[in-house]
Amino acid sequence: xxxxxxxxxxxxEEGRLDLAVxxxxxxxxxxxxxxxxxxxxxxxxxxxxxxxxxxxxxxxxSASMGGARRCPKRLPA
Numbered sequence: 001x002x003x004x005x006x007x008x009x010x011x012x013e014e015g016r017l018d019l020a021v022x023x024x025x026x027x028x029x030x031x032x033x034x035x036x037x038x039x040x041x042x043x044x045x046x047x048x049x050x051x052x053x054x055x056x057x058x059x060x061x062s063a064s065m066g067g068a069r070r071c072p073k074r075l076p077a
Contacts, residue, residue: 001029 002008007020019026060069 001026001033003029 001021002019009018009020010016011018021029056069060067
């Protein structure tokens with residue numbers, strides 16, 4: 001929902017990041033927003049199945065979760 005040129009207010013003491021956008025504009029952005037296409041197929045073509053980039057893309061958690069690589073519960077046969 002953040003666009004180029006938006007003001008982001010950082011409050012380090014409170015541990016907050018706030019987007020300084022009018023509520024109506026933010027609601028319009030929410031309505032227009034569509035999830036981005038998942039790029040796994042593109043990563044397979046670039047890195048090849050089993051390549052480092054493919055493995056990272058399929059096994060790493062997001063930065064908000066620590067960005068660490070997680071191991072699958074079951075290893076493929």
